[in-house]
Amino acid sequence: MTEAIEIDDLRVRRGGHEAVRVPHLEVGAGAVTGLMGPSGCGKTTLMRTIVGVQRVAAGRVTVLGRPAGSAALRARVGYMTQAPSVYGDLTVRENLRFYARVLRVPVTKVDEVIDAVRVPARAGQLVRDLSGGERARVSLAAVLLGEPEVLILDEPTVGLDPLLRIELWRLFARLAERGATLLVSSHSMEEARHCDRLLLMRDGELLVADTPGGLSRRTGQENLEDAFVEIVSRREEVAA
Amino acid sequence: MSPRITLAVAGRVLTQLHHDRRTVALLVVVPAVLVTLLRYVFDGRPQVFDVIGPGLVGLFPLISMFLVASITVLRERTTGTLERLLTMPLHKLDILGGYGLAFAGLAAVQAAVVSVVAFGLLGLDAAGSPWAVGALAIGNALLGMALGLLVSAFAATEFQAVQFMPAFVLPQLLLCGLIVPREQMAGALRVAADALPMTYAYDSLQRVASDGALGSRGTLDVAVLAGAILLALALGAVTLRRRTT
Numbered sequence: 001m002t003e004a005i006e007i008d009d010l011r012v013r014r015g016g017h018e019a020v021r022v023p024h025l026e027v028g029a030g031a032v033t034g035l036m037g038p039s040g041c042g043k044t045t046l047m048r049t050i051v052g053v054q055r056v057a058a059g060r061v062t063v064l065g066r067p068a069g070s071a072a073l074r075a076r077v078g079y080m081t082q083a084p085s086v087y088g089d090l091t092v093r094e095n096l097r098f099y100a101r102v103l104r105v106p107v108t109k110v111d112e113v114i115d116a117v118r119v120p121a122r123a124g125q126l127v128r129d130l131s132g133g134e135r136a137r138v139s140l141a142a143v144l145l146g147e148p149e150v151l152i153l154d155e156p157t158v159g160l161d162p163l164l165r166i167e168l169w170r171l172f173a174r175l176a177e178r179g180a181t182l183l184v185s186s187h188s189m190e191e192a193r194h195c196d197r198l199l200l201m202r203d204g205e206l207l208v209a210d211t212p213g214g215l216s217r218r219t220g221q222e223n224l225e226d227a228f229v230e231i232v233s234r235r236e237e238v239a240a
Numbered sequence: 241m242s243p244r245i246t247l248a249v250a251g252r253v254l255t256q257l258h259h260d261r262r263t264v265a266l267l268v269v270v271p272a273v274l275v276t277l278l279r280y281v282f283d284g285r286p287q288v289f290d291v292i293g294p295g296l297v298g299l300f301p302l303i304s305m306f307l308v309a310s311i312t313v314l315r316e317r318t319t320g321t322l323e324r325l326l327t328m329p330l331h332k333l334d335i336l337g338g339y340g341l342a343f344a345g346l347a348a349v350q351a352a353v354v355s356v357v358a359f360g361l362l363g364l365d366a367a368g369s370p371w372a373v374g375a376l377a378i379g380n381a382l383l384g385m386a387l388g389l390l391v392s393a394f395a396a397t398e399f400q401a402v403q404f405m406p407a408f409v410l411p412q413l414l415l416c417g418l419i420v421p422r423e424q425m426a427g428a429l430r431v432a433a434d435a436l437p438m439t440y441a442y443d444s445l446q447r448v449a450s451d452g453a454l455g456s457r458g459t460l461d462v463a464v465l466a467g468a469i470l471l472a473l474a475l476g477a478v479t480l481r482r483r484t485t
Binding site: 014051052053054055069071074075077079081083084085086087088089090094098099101102103104126142146 | 256260323324483484
């Protein structure tokens with residue numbers, strides 16, 4: 001497995017304190033990597049760093065062999081922000097047609113991605129009148145338009161009903177099968193089982209990088225939520 | 241920079257406005273109503289209307305585009321769509337150019353309506369052609385847009401953005417010479433007026449209205465105006481940061 005994302009000695013400072021500290025991290029291509037951890041632990045900051053929109057204090061972040069944020073990466077990396085970054089005063093199709101033009105992809109892709117995320121695209125209905133989950137899926141659809149090689153998705157499944165959530169995870173798996181690299185964050189450990197690999201994050205640091213199976217074996221906990229708790233308490237024992 | 245993407249941005253801004261017909265209606269109707277009001281306020285002194293009328297017709301688009309642009313761009317900053325756009329393969333100039341095209345188009349409609357009302361219905365009399373006043377109005381709209389885009393970087397909320405109008409635009413309106421000729425102002429204010437772009441916008445309009453043509457001095461005014469637009473856009477481009485804290 002080749003590494004799509006490589007991080008060394010990364011330090012990010014936000015608001016006067018160190019928000020993220022990652023000595024080393026590799027994220028493999030052709031897999032779905034889950035970035036799990038409680039709200040406020042630094043998941044979004046780490047993702048922004050990989051996309052190249054976050055100012056960093058120190059470190060090296062490489063995506064597809066180039067420094068994160070390079071102009072050459074802009075067509076190859078897709079980023080879905082946590083708050084849906086779509087225009088509320090446009091319809092679903094108008095939003096996606098605009099992004100399709102910016103990404104220079106044929107407008108026929110629009111219907112394809114609407115179908116993939118199963119968002120209702122009723123003519124004349126503005127995005128601001130959709131539910132939060134629907135807006136998030138429009139935002140996800142905009143990422144899919146450009147068929148990026150690397151997808152950085154910040155909590156794409158939050159607030160969705162279980163059926164839709166499963167469907168999205170299946171979609172992510174299909175994309176990974178085709179060779180894409182997906183880094184998907186979630187604060188719910190329930191979602192961890194859908195990932196090929198897991199990164200557990202807490203207080204700006206990565207605690208573990210492992211497969212779900214490996215994490216269970218390592219902690220002796222079947223349930224991934226319990227495994228997470230186990231890892232955190234072991235660390236605290238060491239610290240104390 | 242790509243003309244296709246610039247057009248896509250302009251098309252998107254216009255589509256957003258298309259869904260907000262009330263704003264468009266207000267933008268087009270309000271200046272016409274205000275200029276009508278002014279005509280009858282000066283009912284007994286039509287010569288005053290002829291003096292300040294062209295200035296107002298030409299400056300309305302500056303004020304409205306300042307407001308519309310600062311709010312639209314602020315929304316784009318706060319909803320994350322700007323951040324998303326900046327992660328995509330496009331040039332910042334595509335964004336600025338797209339906004340410029342869209343607002344110039346809107347300003348053209350606004351200027352056309354207020355000109356028809358002022359020159360056609362209300363009998364506003366100017367030595368120069370109403371077309372020249374209209375063209376200057378569109379130029380002023382671009383200045384308003386560029387300034388609005390720039391100040392949107394310093395506003396955290398829409399409330400603040402709206403307050404930048406009286407803070408940035410009203411002093412310029414007071415000092416540009418529209419209300420009181422600049423020669424009658426305190427010396428320090430005259431110096432301040434010389435440093436403000438709206439002064440040149442007003443002077444160029446005044447020259448068209450009274451002399452019938454821009455002349456060499458008016459051409460200089462337009463050049464200063466163009467420089468101010470480019471400077472404001474350049475500063476605005478600096479505030480479109482790809483990497484933030």
